[in-house]
Amino acid sequence: MLRHNNAGNRGRDKTAVIELENVAYSYGGGELLTDMTLSVAPGSFHFLTGPSGSGKTTFLKLCYGALQATAGHVRLFERDVRGLGRDDVAILRRKIGVVHQDCQFLDHLPVTENIALPLSVSGQDTSGAGAEANLKELLAWVGLTARGDALPPELSGGERQRAALARAVIMSPDVILADEPTGNIDWEMSQRLLTLLVELNRMGKTILVATHDLGLIRAAKAQVPTRVLRISNRRLQMAGADL
Amino acid sequence: MSLDLRAAAKMLQFDEKADRVVPPTGFTARLTVFSSFAMAFLAVFALALSLAAGRVAERWGDELAQSSTLRISAPAGEGVTQTEAALRVLRTTPGIVDARALTIDEQRALLTPWFGADIPIEDLPLPQLIDITETDEGYDAAGLRLRLAAEAPAAVLDDHARWRRPLIEAASRLRILGWASILLIATASAAMVTLAANAALAANAQVIAVLRLVGAKDTYIARAFVRRFALRSLTGAAFGTLVGIVALVLIPSRGDSAGFLTDLSIQGWGWVWVILIPPLSGLVAFIATRFAARRVLEELA
Numbered sequence: 252m253l254r255h256n257n258a259g260n261r262g263r264d265k266t267a268v269i270e271l272e273n274v275a276y277s278y279g280g281g282e283l284l285t286d287m288t289l290s291v292a293p294g295s296f297h298f299l300t301g302p303s304g305s306g307k308t309t310f311l312k313l314c315y316g317a318l319q320a321t322a323g324h325v326r327l328f329e330r331d332v333r334g335l336g337r338d339d340v341a342i343l344r345r346k347i348g349v350v351h352q353d354c355q356f357l358d359h360l361p362v363t364e365n366i367a368l369p370l371s372v373s374g375q376d377t378s379g380a381g382a383e384a385n386l387k388e389l390l391a392w393v394g395l396t397a398r399g400d401a402l403p404p405e406l407s408g409g410e411r412q413r414a415a416l417a418r419a420v421i422m423s424p425d426v427i428l429a430d431e432p433t434g435n436i437d438w439e440m441s442q443r444l445l446t447l448l449v450e451l452n453r454m455g456k457t458i459l460v461a462t463h464d465l466g467l468i469r470a471a472k473a474q475v476p477t478r479v480l481r482i483s484n485r486r487l488q489m490a491g492a493d494l
Numbered sequence: 495m496s497l498d499l500r501a502a503a504k505m506l507q508f509d510e511k512a513d514r515v516v517p518p519t520g521f522t523a524r525l526t527v528f529s530s531f532a533m534a535f536l537a538v539f540a541l542a543l544s545l546a547a548g549r550v551a552e553r554w555g556d557e558l559a560q561s562s563t564l565r566i567s568a569p570a571g572e573g574v575t576q577t578e579a580a581l582r583v584l585r586t587t588p589g590i591v592d593a594r595a596l597t598i599d600e601q602r603a604l605l606t607p608w609f610g611a612d613i614p615i616e617d618l619p620l621p622q623l624i625d626i627t628e629t630d631e632g633y634d635a636a637g638l639r640l641r642l643a644a645e646a647p648a649a650v651l652d653d654h655a656r657w658r659r660p661l662i663e664a665a666s667r668l669r670i671l672g673w674a675s676i677l678l679i680a681t682a683s684a685a686m687v688t689l690a691a692n693a694a695l696a697a698n699a700q701v702i703a704v705l706r707l708v709g710a711k712d713t714y715i716a717r718a719f720v721r722r723f724a725l726r727s728l729t730g731a732a733f734g735t736l737v738g739i740v741a742l743v744l745i746p747s748r749g750d751s752a753g754f755l756t757d758l759s760i761q762g763w764g765w766v767w768v769i770l771i772p773p774l775s776g777l778v779a780f781i782a783t784r785f786a787a788r789r790v791l792e793e794l795a
Binding site: 338342349 | 512514515517518700701703704705706707708709710711712713714791795
Protein backbone atom coordinates (compact mmCIF):
# COMPACT_ATOMS: atom_id res chain seq x y z
CA MET A 252 0.00 0.00 0.00
CA LEU A 253 1.33 3.41 -0.89
CA ARG A 254 0.71 6.34 1.40
CA HIS A 255 2.05 9.63 0.23
CA ASN A 256 2.40 13.11 1.56
CA ASN A 257 5.19 15.58 1.94
CA ALA A 258 5.79 14.54 5.53
CA GLY A 259 6.41 10.94 4.57
CA ASN A 260 4.44 7.76 5.20
CA ARG A 261 1.75 7.55 7.87
CA GLY A 262 -1.14 5.29 8.65
CA ARG A 263 -4.36 5.69 6.74
CA ASP A 264 -4.68 9.44 6.41
CA LYS A 265 -8.14 10.62 7.35
CA THR A 266 -7.62 13.86 5.50
CA ALA A 267 -6.51 12.26 2.23
CA VAL A 268 -7.97 14.12 -0.73
CA ILE A 269 -7.77 11.05 -2.95
CA GLU A 270 -7.79 7.55 -1.59
CA LEU A 271 -7.80 4.29 -3.53
CA GLU A 272 -8.30 0.99 -1.72
CA ASN A 273 -7.67 -2.22 -3.67
CA VAL A 274 -9.03 -0.60 -6.77
CA ALA A 275 -9.35 -2.49 -10.04
CA TYR A 276 -10.75 -1.38 -13.33
CA SER A 277 -11.82 -3.69 -16.13
CA TYR A 278 -12.99 -2.87 -19.61
CA GLY A 279 -14.17 -5.18 -22.37
CA GLY A 280 -13.47 -8.27 -20.30
CA GLY A 281 -9.83 -7.37 -19.59
CA GLU A 282 -8.47 -5.91 -16.37
CA LEU A 283 -6.59 -2.65 -17.05
CA LEU A 284 -5.71 -1.81 -13.46
CA THR A 285 -5.60 -4.11 -10.48
CA ASP A 286 -5.21 -3.93 -6.71
CA MET A 287 -4.30 -0.27 -6.54
CA THR A 288 -4.03 1.31 -3.14
CA LEU A 289 -2.99 4.90 -2.67
CA SER A 290 -3.60 7.75 -0.28
CA VAL A 291 -2.84 11.25 -1.56
CA ALA A 292 -2.41 13.81 1.21
CA PRO A 293 -3.39 17.44 0.77
CA GLY A 294 -0.60 19.67 -0.53
CA SER A 295 1.45 16.81 -1.98
CA PHE A 296 3.01 16.72 -5.46
CA HIS A 297 2.87 13.41 -7.30
CA PHE A 298 4.01 12.28 -10.69
CA LEU A 299 2.54 9.22 -12.34
CA THR A 300 4.63 7.47 -14.97
CA GLY A 301 4.37 4.30 -16.97
CA PRO A 302 4.55 3.09 -20.54
CA SER A 303 1.96 4.13 -23.10
CA GLY A 304 -1.24 2.16 -22.64
CA SER A 305 -0.37 1.27 -19.04
CA GLY A 306 -3.52 2.97 -17.79
CA LYS A 307 -2.33 6.38 -16.57
CA THR A 308 -5.31 8.22 -18.08
CA THR A 309 -7.69 5.59 -16.72
CA PHE A 310 -6.09 6.00 -13.30
CA LEU A 311 -6.59 9.77 -13.41
CA LYS A 312 -10.21 9.33 -14.53
CA LEU A 313 -10.78 7.13 -11.50
CA CYS A 314 -9.27 9.93 -9.40
CA TYR A 315 -11.82 12.49 -10.52
CA GLY A 316 -14.85 10.26 -10.73
CA ALA A 317 -15.11 10.11 -14.51
CA LEU A 318 -14.88 6.31 -14.26
CA GLN A 319 -16.18 3.96 -11.62
CA ALA A 320 -13.82 1.32 -10.26
CA THR A 321 -14.99 -2.22 -10.99
CA ALA A 322 -13.56 -3.37 -7.64
CA GLY A 323 -12.34 -1.67 -4.50
CA HIS A 324 -13.10 1.83 -3.28
CA VAL A 325 -12.20 5.29 -4.55
CA ARG A 326 -12.68 8.07 -1.99
CA LEU A 327 -12.51 11.70 -2.98
CA PHE A 328 -12.38 14.07 -0.03
CA GLU A 329 -13.38 11.11 2.15
CA ARG A 330 -16.51 10.35 0.12
CA ASP A 331 -16.81 6.98 -1.60
CA VAL A 332 -17.47 7.67 -5.28
CA ARG A 333 -19.39 4.43 -5.67
CA GLY A 334 -22.31 5.64 -3.58
CA LEU A 335 -22.58 9.01 -5.27
CA GLY A 336 -25.01 10.11 -7.95
CA ARG A 337 -23.85 11.96 -11.05
CA ASP A 338 -24.77 15.34 -9.60
CA ASP A 339 -22.79 14.61 -6.42
CA VAL A 340 -19.78 13.63 -8.53
CA ALA A 341 -20.20 16.87 -10.51
CA ILE A 342 -20.08 18.89 -7.29
CA LEU A 343 -17.00 16.97 -6.08
CA ARG A 344 -15.34 17.60 -9.44
CA ARG A 345 -15.51 21.33 -8.82
CA LYS A 346 -12.84 20.74 -6.17
CA ILE A 347 -10.61 18.98 -8.70
CA GLY A 348 -9.11 20.83 -11.66
CA VAL A 349 -8.26 18.64 -14.64
CA VAL A 350 -5.84 19.35 -17.50
CA HIS A 351 -5.77 16.91 -20.40
CA GLN A 352 -3.13 16.47 -23.06
CA ASP A 353 -5.76 17.04 -25.75
CA CYS A 354 -7.35 19.95 -23.92
CA GLN A 355 -10.97 20.11 -24.93
CA PHE A 356 -12.73 23.44 -25.07
CA LEU A 357 -16.00 24.80 -26.30
CA ASP A 358 -14.63 25.92 -29.65
CA HIS A 359 -17.40 28.45 -30.30
CA LEU A 360 -16.66 30.44 -27.12
CA PRO A 361 -13.66 32.75 -26.62
CA VAL A 362 -10.84 31.74 -24.30
CA THR A 363 -12.05 33.93 -21.42
CA GLU A 364 -15.49 32.29 -21.44
CA ASN A 365 -13.90 28.84 -21.62
CA ILE A 366 -11.71 29.63 -18.64
CA ALA A 367 -14.70 30.99 -16.71
CA LEU A 368 -16.82 27.94 -17.59
CA PRO A 369 -16.40 26.21 -14.19
CA LEU A 370 -17.75 29.36 -12.54
CA SER A 371 -20.72 29.48 -14.93
CA VAL A 372 -21.71 25.85 -14.43
CA SER A 373 -21.54 26.22 -10.66
CA GLY A 374 -23.80 29.27 -10.79
CA GLN A 375 -21.14 31.79 -9.73
CA ASP A 376 -20.96 35.33 -11.01
CA THR A 377 -18.66 35.76 -14.00
CA SER A 378 -19.68 39.22 -15.14
CA GLY A 379 -19.16 41.35 -12.01
CA ALA A 380 -16.19 43.67 -11.64
CA GLY A 381 -14.54 41.36 -9.08
CA ALA A 382 -14.98 38.29 -11.23
CA GLU A 383 -13.62 40.06 -14.30
CA ALA A 384 -10.60 41.31 -12.35
CA ASN A 385 -9.88 37.78 -11.13
CA LEU A 386 -10.20 36.48 -14.66
CA LYS A 387 -7.75 39.08 -15.97
CA GLU A 388 -5.33 38.22 -13.20
CA LEU A 389 -5.60 34.55 -14.07
CA LEU A 390 -5.06 35.25 -17.78
CA ALA A 391 -1.96 37.26 -16.89
CA TRP A 392 -0.72 34.46 -14.62
CA VAL A 393 -0.82 31.96 -17.51
CA GLY A 394 0.44 34.56 -19.98
CA LEU A 395 -2.70 34.73 -22.11
CA THR A 396 -3.76 38.34 -21.53
CA ALA A 397 -3.55 39.13 -25.22
CA ARG A 398 -5.38 35.96 -26.25
CA GLY A 399 -8.51 36.28 -24.12
CA ASP A 400 -10.81 37.02 -27.05
CA ALA A 401 -9.36 34.33 -29.31
CA LEU A 402 -11.28 31.16 -30.04
CA PRO A 403 -9.64 27.91 -28.83
CA PRO A 404 -8.86 26.62 -32.36
CA GLU A 405 -6.74 29.76 -32.85
CA LEU A 406 -4.44 28.90 -29.94
CA SER A 407 -1.09 27.12 -30.16
CA GLY A 408 -0.49 23.87 -28.24
CA GLY A 409 1.22 25.67 -25.38
CA GLU A 410 -1.46 28.32 -25.19
CA ARG A 411 -4.14 25.62 -25.06
CA GLN A 412 -2.35 23.89 -22.18
CA ARG A 413 -2.07 27.14 -20.27
CA ALA A 414 -5.71 27.99 -20.97
CA ALA A 415 -6.68 24.51 -19.74
CA LEU A 416 -4.62 25.09 -16.57
CA ALA A 417 -6.30 28.45 -16.02
CA ARG A 418 -9.70 26.78 -16.42
CA ALA A 419 -8.64 24.02 -14.03
CA VAL A 420 -7.65 26.44 -11.26
CA ILE A 421 -10.28 29.17 -11.60
CA MET A 422 -12.48 27.53 -8.95
CA SER A 423 -9.44 27.39 -6.64
CA PRO A 424 -9.70 23.60 -6.44
CA ASP A 425 -7.90 21.58 -3.78
CA VAL A 426 -6.49 19.14 -6.33
CA ILE A 427 -5.01 19.60 -9.82
CA LEU A 428 -4.80 16.52 -12.05
CA ALA A 429 -2.83 16.85 -15.27
CA ASP A 430 -2.67 14.17 -17.94
CA GLU A 431 0.48 14.51 -20.09
CA PRO A 432 0.25 18.30 -19.91
CA THR A 433 3.55 18.74 -21.76
CA GLY A 434 2.92 16.10 -24.39
CA ASN A 435 2.30 18.52 -27.24
CA ILE A 436 4.48 21.45 -26.29
CA ASP A 437 8.17 22.35 -26.49
CA TRP A 438 10.66 22.27 -23.61
CA GLU A 439 10.49 25.97 -22.86
CA MET A 440 6.71 25.92 -22.68
CA SER A 441 6.72 22.77 -20.55
CA GLN A 442 9.04 24.50 -18.07
CA ARG A 443 6.69 27.44 -17.95
CA LEU A 444 3.77 25.12 -17.27
CA LEU A 445 5.77 23.33 -14.56
CA THR A 446 6.51 26.67 -12.91
CA LEU A 447 2.76 27.31 -12.74
CA LEU A 448 2.13 23.86 -11.23
CA VAL A 449 4.90 24.36 -8.67
CA GLU A 450 3.43 27.74 -7.74
CA LEU A 451 0.06 26.10 -7.21
CA ASN A 452 1.65 23.40 -5.04
CA ARG A 453 3.35 26.05 -2.93
CA MET A 454 -0.08 27.62 -2.46
CA GLY A 455 -1.15 24.33 -0.88
CA LYS A 456 -2.79 22.64 -3.84
CA THR A 457 -2.40 18.91 -4.32
CA ILE A 458 -0.86 18.10 -7.71
CA LEU A 459 -0.91 14.79 -9.57
CA VAL A 460 0.71 14.79 -13.01
CA ALA A 461 0.73 11.81 -15.37
CA THR A 462 3.72 12.12 -17.70
CA HIS A 463 6.38 10.36 -19.76
CA ASP A 464 8.62 13.36 -19.45
CA LEU A 465 11.46 12.43 -17.08
CA GLY A 466 13.05 15.83 -17.60
CA LEU A 467 9.90 17.45 -16.27
CA ILE A 468 9.98 15.20 -13.21
CA ARG A 469 13.65 16.02 -12.52
CA ALA A 470 12.98 19.74 -12.93
CA ALA A 471 10.07 19.53 -10.50
CA LYS A 472 12.10 17.56 -7.95
CA ALA A 473 14.62 20.37 -7.98
CA GLN A 474 11.95 22.83 -6.86
CA VAL A 475 9.48 20.96 -4.59
CA PRO A 476 9.30 17.64 -2.77
CA THR A 477 7.64 15.18 -5.13
CA ARG A 478 6.74 11.52 -5.18
CA VAL A 479 6.83 9.44 -8.31
CA LEU A 480 4.41 6.61 -8.90
CA ARG A 481 4.64 4.13 -11.71
CA ILE A 482 2.03 1.88 -13.27
CA SER A 483 3.61 -1.38 -14.32
CA ASN A 484 1.89 -4.66 -15.09
CA ARG A 485 -1.47 -3.07 -14.16
CA ARG A 486 -0.22 -2.29 -10.65
CA LEU A 487 0.84 0.87 -8.90
CA GLN A 488 4.46 1.02 -7.74
CA MET A 489 6.86 3.55 -6.30
CA ALA A 490 9.31 4.61 -8.99
CA GLY A 491 13.08 4.45 -8.44
CA ALA A 492 14.80 7.17 -6.47
CA ASP A 493 17.17 7.89 -9.36
CA LEU A 494 14.51 9.91 -11.04
CA MET B 495 -40.84 9.88 -16.61
CA SER B 496 -41.60 11.83 -13.46
CA LEU B 497 -41.94 15.56 -13.99
CA ASP B 498 -40.36 17.49 -11.12
CA LEU B 499 -42.02 20.90 -11.43
CA ARG B 500 -39.21 22.77 -9.64
CA ALA B 501 -36.59 21.19 -11.89
CA ALA B 502 -38.82 21.89 -14.91
CA ALA B 503 -39.21 25.54 -13.94
CA LYS B 504 -35.45 25.83 -13.41
CA MET B 505 -34.87 24.43 -16.87
CA LEU B 506 -37.02 27.14 -18.41
CA GLN B 507 -35.26 29.97 -16.56
CA PHE B 508 -33.36 32.26 -18.89
CA ASP B 509 -29.62 31.83 -18.41
CA GLU B 510 -27.63 33.43 -21.18
CA LYS B 511 -24.41 31.65 -20.25
CA ALA B 512 -26.09 28.24 -20.04
CA ASP B 513 -27.72 28.87 -23.42
CA ARG B 514 -24.39 29.81 -24.98
CA VAL B 515 -22.54 26.65 -24.00
CA VAL B 516 -24.20 24.71 -26.79
CA PRO B 517 -23.11 25.90 -30.24
CA PRO B 518 -25.81 27.01 -32.67
CA THR B 519 -27.16 24.05 -34.61
CA GLY B 520 -28.60 25.47 -37.81
CA PHE B 521 -30.04 22.32 -39.34
CA THR B 522 -31.79 20.88 -36.30
CA ALA B 523 -32.97 24.37 -35.37
CA ARG B 524 -34.65 24.88 -38.74
CA LEU B 525 -36.00 21.32 -38.70
CA THR B 526 -37.61 21.80 -35.30
CA VAL B 527 -39.09 25.18 -36.16
CA PHE B 528 -40.45 23.91 -39.47
CA SER B 529 -41.94 20.70 -38.06
CA SER B 530 -43.58 22.64 -35.23
CA PHE B 531 -44.90 25.16 -37.76
CA ALA B 532 -46.37 22.39 -39.95
CA MET B 533 -47.82 20.47 -37.03
CA ALA B 534 -49.47 23.55 -35.53
CA PHE B 535 -50.92 24.45 -38.96
CA LEU B 536 -52.39 20.94 -39.25
CA ALA B 537 -53.59 21.05 -35.65
CA VAL B 538 -55.58 24.22 -36.36
CA PHE B 539 -57.38 22.46 -39.22
CA ALA B 540 -57.94 19.28 -37.23
CA LEU B 541 -59.33 21.41 -34.42
CA ALA B 542 -61.57 23.37 -36.79
CA LEU B 543 -62.79 20.10 -38.33
CA SER B 544 -63.51 18.61 -34.95
CA LEU B 545 -65.31 21.70 -33.66
CA ALA B 546 -67.34 22.05 -36.88
CA ALA B 547 -68.32 18.38 -36.72
CA GLY B 548 -69.34 18.90 -33.12
CA ARG B 549 -71.52 21.86 -34.07
CA VAL B 550 -73.17 19.89 -36.90
CA ALA B 551 -73.85 16.93 -34.62
CA GLU B 552 -75.31 19.25 -32.00
CA ARG B 553 -77.49 21.11 -34.51
CA TRP B 554 -78.84 17.97 -36.09
CA GLY B 555 -79.35 16.50 -32.64
CA ASP B 556 -81.43 19.49 -31.61
CA GLU B 557 -83.55 19.20 -34.72
CA LEU B 558 -84.04 15.51 -34.05
CA ALA B 559 -85.41 16.33 -30.65
CA GLN B 560 -88.14 18.45 -32.29
CA SER B 561 -90.97 17.11 -34.31
CA SER B 562 -91.75 14.54 -36.91
CA THR B 563 -94.45 15.38 -39.42
CA LEU B 564 -97.56 13.54 -40.43
CA ARG B 565 -99.01 14.48 -43.82
CA ILE B 566 -102.66 13.63 -44.61
CA SER B 567 -103.53 13.84 -48.30
CA ALA B 568 -107.09 12.54 -48.07
CA PRO B 569 -109.70 12.75 -50.80
CA ALA B 570 -112.10 15.70 -50.53
CA GLY B 571 -114.53 15.26 -47.62
CA GLU B 572 -112.39 12.79 -45.72
CA GLY B 573 -109.65 15.17 -44.61
CA VAL B 574 -111.17 16.22 -41.29
CA THR B 575 -112.22 12.66 -40.39
CA GLN B 576 -108.83 11.18 -41.13
CA THR B 577 -107.05 14.04 -39.34
CA GLU B 578 -109.07 13.45 -36.19
CA ALA B 579 -108.45 9.70 -36.45
CA ALA B 580 -104.73 10.26 -36.91
CA LEU B 581 -104.62 12.62 -33.92
CA ARG B 582 -106.37 9.99 -31.77
CA VAL B 583 -103.84 7.40 -32.82
CA LEU B 584 -100.91 9.74 -32.23
CA ARG B 585 -102.06 10.84 -28.78
CA THR B 586 -102.29 7.23 -27.64
CA THR B 587 -98.95 6.22 -29.07
CA PRO B 588 -96.14 5.68 -26.51
CA GLY B 589 -93.16 7.95 -27.17
CA ILE B 590 -95.21 10.86 -28.46
CA VAL B 591 -95.54 13.86 -26.18
CA ASP B 592 -97.79 15.94 -28.34
CA ALA B 593 -99.50 15.90 -31.73
CA ARG B 594 -101.07 19.01 -33.12
CA ALA B 595 -102.68 19.78 -36.49
CA LEU B 596 -101.22 22.93 -38.04
CA THR B 597 -103.68 25.77 -38.54
CA ILE B 598 -104.31 27.36 -41.94
CA ASP B 599 -102.22 30.35 -40.93
CA GLU B 600 -99.31 28.16 -39.88
CA GLN B 601 -99.43 26.28 -43.20
CA ARG B 602 -99.57 29.60 -45.03
CA ALA B 603 -96.47 30.76 -43.15
CA LEU B 604 -94.64 27.66 -44.25
CA LEU B 605 -95.45 28.32 -47.92
CA THR B 606 -94.88 32.07 -47.87
CA PRO B 607 -91.11 31.89 -48.63
CA TRP B 608 -91.90 30.11 -51.92
CA PHE B 609 -95.29 31.50 -53.05
CA GLY B 610 -95.57 34.87 -51.32
CA ALA B 611 -97.92 36.16 -48.62
CA ASP B 612 -100.99 36.54 -50.85
CA ILE B 613 -101.39 32.88 -51.73
CA PRO B 614 -105.11 31.77 -51.62
CA ILE B 615 -104.31 28.73 -49.54
CA GLU B 616 -107.98 27.88 -48.91
CA ASP B 617 -108.39 27.17 -52.64
CA LEU B 618 -105.44 24.83 -52.90
CA PRO B 619 -105.65 21.07 -52.32
CA LEU B 620 -103.02 21.12 -49.65
CA PRO B 621 -102.45 18.16 -47.32
CA GLN B 622 -103.10 18.65 -43.62
CA LEU B 623 -99.88 18.66 -41.61
CA ILE B 624 -99.64 17.35 -38.05
CA ASP B 625 -96.64 18.32 -35.95
CA ILE B 626 -95.44 15.49 -33.69
CA THR B 627 -93.24 15.98 -30.65
CA GLU B 628 -91.41 12.92 -29.44
CA THR B 629 -90.08 11.91 -26.05
CA ASP B 630 -86.30 11.45 -25.71
CA GLU B 631 -86.74 7.72 -26.27
CA GLY B 632 -88.82 8.29 -29.43
CA TYR B 633 -91.64 6.11 -30.70
CA ASP B 634 -91.99 2.91 -32.66
CA ALA B 635 -92.31 4.27 -36.21
CA ALA B 636 -93.08 0.90 -37.80
CA GLY B 637 -95.90 0.17 -35.32
CA LEU B 638 -97.30 3.70 -35.74
CA ARG B 639 -97.37 3.31 -39.52
CA LEU B 640 -99.37 0.08 -39.17
CA ARG B 641 -101.90 1.71 -36.86
CA LEU B 642 -102.19 4.78 -39.11
CA ALA B 643 -102.71 2.56 -42.15
CA ALA B 644 -105.74 1.10 -40.39
CA GLU B 645 -107.20 4.30 -38.90
CA ALA B 646 -106.11 7.01 -41.37
CA PRO B 647 -104.95 5.40 -44.63
CA ALA B 648 -104.15 8.78 -46.24
CA ALA B 649 -101.56 9.64 -43.55
CA VAL B 650 -97.89 9.57 -44.46
CA LEU B 651 -95.40 9.70 -41.61
CA ASP B 652 -92.33 11.74 -42.49
CA ASP B 653 -89.85 10.29 -40.02
CA HIS B 654 -86.88 12.61 -40.75
CA ALA B 655 -85.14 11.47 -37.62
CA ARG B 656 -84.41 8.16 -39.29
CA TRP B 657 -82.25 9.67 -42.00
CA ARG B 658 -80.63 12.26 -39.82
CA ARG B 659 -79.43 9.83 -37.18
CA PRO B 660 -76.68 8.28 -39.38
CA LEU B 661 -75.56 11.79 -40.29
CA ILE B 662 -75.26 12.67 -36.61
CA GLU B 663 -73.28 9.51 -36.00
CA ALA B 664 -71.02 10.40 -38.92
CA ALA B 665 -70.54 13.91 -37.57
CA SER B 666 -69.75 12.53 -34.11
CA ARG B 667 -67.20 10.15 -35.55
CA LEU B 668 -65.70 12.99 -37.57
CA ARG B 669 -65.33 14.94 -34.33
CA ILE B 670 -63.58 11.99 -32.68
CA LEU B 671 -61.38 11.65 -35.77
CA GLY B 672 -60.45 15.33 -35.46
CA TRP B 673 -59.35 14.92 -31.83
CA ALA B 674 -57.53 11.70 -32.69
CA SER B 675 -55.69 13.64 -35.43
CA ILE B 676 -54.69 16.29 -32.88
CA LEU B 677 -53.39 13.56 -30.58
CA LEU B 678 -51.42 12.02 -33.46
CA ILE B 679 -50.05 15.44 -34.40
CA ALA B 680 -48.87 15.95 -30.81
CA THR B 681 -47.28 12.49 -30.76
CA ALA B 682 -45.59 13.04 -34.12
CA SER B 683 -44.33 16.44 -32.90
CA ALA B 684 -42.87 14.79 -29.81
CA ALA B 685 -41.21 12.13 -31.98
CA MET B 686 -39.70 14.71 -34.33
CA VAL B 687 -38.43 16.90 -31.50
CA THR B 688 -36.98 13.81 -29.79
CA LEU B 689 -35.13 12.88 -32.99
CA ALA B 690 -33.84 16.42 -33.47
CA ALA B 691 -32.81 16.66 -29.80
CA ASN B 692 -31.08 13.27 -29.98
CA ALA B 693 -29.17 14.43 -33.06
CA ALA B 694 -28.18 17.68 -31.37
CA LEU B 695 -27.08 15.89 -28.19
CA ALA B 696 -25.08 13.31 -30.12
CA ALA B 697 -23.45 16.04 -32.23
CA ASN B 698 -22.44 17.83 -29.04
CA ALA B 699 -20.91 14.89 -27.18
CA GLN B 700 -17.65 16.83 -26.86
CA VAL B 701 -19.46 19.83 -25.40
CA ILE B 702 -21.12 17.54 -22.87
CA ALA B 703 -17.72 15.97 -22.02
CA VAL B 704 -16.18 19.42 -21.43
CA LEU B 705 -19.11 20.54 -19.29
CA ARG B 706 -18.87 17.40 -17.19
CA LEU B 707 -15.11 17.87 -16.84
CA VAL B 708 -15.64 21.29 -15.29
CA GLY B 709 -18.32 20.06 -12.89
CA ALA B 710 -21.61 20.72 -14.69
CA LYS B 711 -24.63 18.88 -13.34
CA ASP B 712 -26.91 17.04 -15.75
CA THR B 713 -29.63 19.62 -15.09
CA TYR B 714 -27.34 22.40 -16.29
CA ILE B 715 -26.38 20.50 -19.44
CA ALA B 716 -29.96 19.46 -20.20
CA ARG B 717 -31.23 23.00 -19.62
CA ALA B 718 -29.30 24.41 -22.56
CA PHE B 719 -30.88 21.86 -24.91
CA VAL B 720 -34.36 21.77 -23.38
CA ARG B 721 -34.84 25.54 -23.39
CA ARG B 722 -33.59 25.79 -26.94
CA PHE B 723 -35.92 23.12 -28.33
CA ALA B 724 -38.93 24.28 -26.29
CA LEU B 725 -38.49 27.85 -27.57
CA ARG B 726 -37.99 26.72 -31.16
CA SER B 727 -41.11 24.60 -30.99
CA LEU B 728 -43.06 27.45 -29.39
CA THR B 729 -41.94 29.85 -32.11
CA GLY B 730 -42.69 27.45 -34.97
CA ALA B 731 -46.08 26.53 -33.50
CA ALA B 732 -47.01 30.20 -33.01
CA PHE B 733 -46.35 30.93 -36.68
CA GLY B 734 -48.10 27.71 -37.76
CA THR B 735 -51.17 28.59 -35.69
CA LEU B 736 -51.25 32.12 -37.07
CA VAL B 737 -51.03 30.93 -40.68
CA GLY B 738 -53.66 28.25 -39.96
CA ILE B 739 -56.05 30.89 -38.62
CA VAL B 740 -55.48 33.09 -41.68
CA ALA B 741 -56.15 30.10 -43.96
CA LEU B 742 -59.40 29.37 -42.09
CA VAL B 743 -60.49 32.98 -42.42
CA LEU B 744 -59.83 32.81 -46.16
CA ILE B 745 -62.29 29.92 -46.61
CA PRO B 746 -65.38 31.45 -48.28
CA SER B 747 -68.20 32.32 -45.88
CA ARG B 748 -71.26 30.06 -45.94
CA GLY B 749 -73.65 32.97 -46.46
CA ASP B 750 -77.28 31.98 -46.06
CA SER B 751 -76.88 28.34 -46.97
CA ALA B 752 -75.78 26.09 -44.16
CA GLY B 753 -73.01 23.76 -45.25
CA PHE B 754 -70.49 21.67 -43.39
CA LEU B 755 -67.45 22.64 -45.49
CA THR B 756 -68.23 26.35 -45.33
CA ASP B 757 -68.75 26.06 -41.58
CA LEU B 758 -65.08 25.05 -41.01
CA SER B 759 -64.32 27.86 -38.60
CA ILE B 760 -63.40 28.49 -34.98
CA GLN B 761 -66.14 29.99 -32.85
CA GLY B 762 -66.57 30.99 -29.21
CA TRP B 763 -64.67 28.81 -26.73
CA GLY B 764 -62.95 27.07 -29.66
CA TRP B 765 -60.49 29.97 -29.71
CA VAL B 766 -59.20 28.87 -26.32
CA TRP B 767 -58.08 25.58 -27.87
CA VAL B 768 -56.43 27.43 -30.77
CA ILE B 769 -54.55 29.75 -28.41
CA LEU B 770 -53.36 26.71 -26.46
CA ILE B 771 -51.70 25.12 -29.52
CA PRO B 772 -48.34 27.02 -29.30
CA PRO B 773 -47.83 26.59 -25.54
CA LEU B 774 -48.89 22.94 -25.74
CA SER B 775 -46.42 22.46 -28.60
CA GLY B 776 -43.71 24.05 -26.45
CA LEU B 777 -44.68 21.78 -23.55
CA VAL B 778 -44.54 18.69 -25.75
CA ALA B 779 -41.08 19.77 -26.99
CA PHE B 780 -39.97 20.46 -23.42
CA ILE B 781 -41.00 17.00 -22.20
CA ALA B 782 -39.61 15.25 -25.29
CA THR B 783 -36.25 17.05 -25.11
CA ARG B 784 -35.95 16.53 -21.37
CA PHE B 785 -36.61 12.84 -21.85
CA ALA B 786 -34.06 12.65 -24.71
CA ALA B 787 -31.47 14.63 -22.74
CA ARG B 788 -31.80 12.43 -19.68
CA ARG B 789 -31.45 9.30 -21.78
CA VAL B 790 -28.43 10.56 -23.74
CA LEU B 791 -26.70 11.92 -20.62
CA GLU B 792 -27.27 8.55 -18.97
CA GLU B 793 -25.69 6.82 -21.96
CA LEU B 794 -22.73 9.21 -22.06
CA ALA B 795 -22.07 8.86 -18.31
